[in-house]
Every structure is written in C-alpha cells, then in structure tokens.
Amino acid sequence: MGARVAVVDLRAAGLSNFFLDGTLTIRVSIKALPLVEGLYSWGLWINTDEFGRMFHGITQFAVLPQRSEHEVGPFSAAHRGFVELEWKRA
Numbered sequence: 001m002g003a004r005v006a007v008v009d010l011r012a013a014g015l016s017n018f019f020l021d022g023t024l025t026i027r028v029s030i031k032a033l034p035l036v037e038g039l040y041s042w043g044l045w046i047n048t049d050e051f052g053r054m055f056h057g058i059t060q061f062a063v064l065p066q067r068s069e070h071e072v073g074p075f076s077a078a079h080r081g082f083v084e085l086e087w088k089r090a
Helices: none
Strands: 038-047 052-063
Touching: none
Parallel strands: none
Antiparallel strands: 038 052
C-alpha cells in the first residue's frame, strides 16, 4: 500500500444518490490530476452507518514522462513528489 495522493469526498452528494436498483454506482469526473510519472493505483473507501471498508488496488495505471519544453529536463520522479505543479515566473 502506497501513499494517499488525493481524496474525492462524496459526503456532500449523499450516498443514497449513488444507489440505482440496489446497486452502488459511483461516477465522478476528475477535472485535472497532473501526476508525476510513475505507477499508481486506485483505491476506494466506503464508510456509512452500516458499512465501512477500504478497497485497495482496484486498478493500476502508469503516468509516462512528458517531453520537456525547456533546455534543462526535470529532476527524476523520485525527487519531485506526486503532483506536477503548473507554475509561471511572477
């Protein structure tokens, strides 16, 4: 089990809004997740009054390195953390 990078907290949406015909259906859209290259996995934590469980390693995905637009390439992923910050000089 690795480090938690982000959480989508659906409490405000109300869990009952995700039950369709007795089946739990969760659909969300993530606007941006600029991850540093590496291998990541999805997990799911469900916690209600009746049920609480963490589901680790539901699926894995790889983020490939981006081409550098600069003369100097980035540091290795091991030294940059998890999120690729978008920045500009002020």
